[in-house]
Amino acid sequence: MHPFALSRADDPAQAIAAHAVDPHLAFIAGGTDLIGLIKDRAALPERLLDINGLSNMARIEALPEGGLRIGALARMSDVAADMELRRRFPIIAEALLFSASVQLRNMASIGGNIMQRTRCPYFRDETDGRCNKRSLGSGCAALHGLNRSHAIFGWSESCVATNPSDLAVALAAMDAVVIVAGQKGERHIPFTDFHRLPGSTPERDNVLERGDLIVAVEVPASVEARASHYLKVRDRASYEFALVSAAAALATDGGRIRSARLAMGGVAHKPWRLTAAEAALRGISLDDIDALRSAIATSFTDARPLAHNAFKVELAHRVALRALQTAGARA
């Protein structure tokens, strides 16, 4: 395994300053993703700065208007078990509990979860095949290779990988905000702007710059939050990324949808918000399957499946429909 030097940070400002000037330094919290990437030689940091000792970053706090602030160092299992979160945002607890394994969730942090690399089997191939994320300009082997698990939305010739985070899909649906401390102070990044599409710079999964440290994620209150559901469909029942997942949340009025939130995972380089479908779902009865399906379909006009993943288009329709129905049953 690639050797690295490990040191501990006890002051956020110093950690941010060290990260800003050293392109070979990476923050490490739970390490559950980073260490795997190092073993796959998909990340080769020379210095790791352990941020677990930074104070006040692991708390889960209720916000006065009904939202929640989740510290970046809070562990996935602690967040999933938080009673206030489960009551206010069942969708987030579900997304966490469908992720990884118990052991990984006990270690993995919320900040690290949303920093997981957008990936595919070629990206993780330690023999260094063609992958623009591993080696810029080497090409994308998945574009004309095996691409069953890859993107159907928003991909480019340079990358067709998908983001693996379940939590990110739920946070995108709930319009969460990523709070980042950087050299120029703190800024708030809307969750749907946090991850990016590959374009011609597929090595960048998100909008963070050197010297940026995720401090917390805030989830605002919303009328749809309580009637929410995260549905994950994958090849096996646990410890596997989604082929397709859906985060759905609804406000209803006499069995009709008053407003809807819908985001999908496993379909793009970033969590994919289905804004057209959300608009089309308004006013539709939850019992009208055909109308629900037609509304969902409005977000698939720009789907571009690859050679082996055309099934994801139909699968995604069905997963979105079932997630909406389950969320609706909670309304």
Add this chain to the structure above:
Amino acid sequence: MTVIGQPIARVDGRLKVTGGAHYTADISVGAVAYGAVVYSTIANGRIVSIDTAAAEKASGVLVVLTHKNLPRMNPQPWSHLRPQGQTYLPLQDEEIHYAGQPVALVVADTLDEATYAGTLIKVAYETKPPVVFDLRTAKEDAVEPPARSQAIGGIIWGVGQALLEQSEIDPVSGQFINRNYSGYLVPTHADIPDLDVLFVGDFDEEASPLGAKGLGELTAVSVAPAIANAVYHATGKRVRDLPITMEKLL
């Protein structure tokens, strides 16, 4: 050790690719006869008549052996020295115990002549209902399995074969792209429902001194067909290539 690290030409490579290589079947040993077996087309019953006249007159045929003319053989008594001992001997009587049981052996000058003559043999059977193993009644005679975990392990292996496991090869480079367990999926605990294992039947002294045949991979064998049948029953889709993944059911 001068060969290590050096390319080595395969000594029979040129012969094989130019058609010059000789295989076992190319070797003529002179005075030799060939046999072809004719098999039962029923699973249970008896031979009512067997007509070998046409086969006996066919070109090159030396003899046609059936239960009518093959000398009786001595059954092998069971012994610890022959744990694989099989007391069923072929061509001894008209009883049919299983599908594909030998009913005749044609001996001829060439394999082609023996095989062809075998097709001329006409067998009439009296068919009895097949003996079907019925789990519902067999359960009453079940015993606590001495190798329960081994059997469960085989079943889980079968679940992996049926639903998850496959090597994926990149069509351009020819390289495997799922070389470790992050990409090669085996079942997790959550994939496996409660499994119950019962061993049915008696001490089988003919199978081995232990009273049973080896277990090992045995319990994996029927799992994928059973799951494929269950998928067909549930969805109407008959999937014939494993693993059965969701795109095959959409």
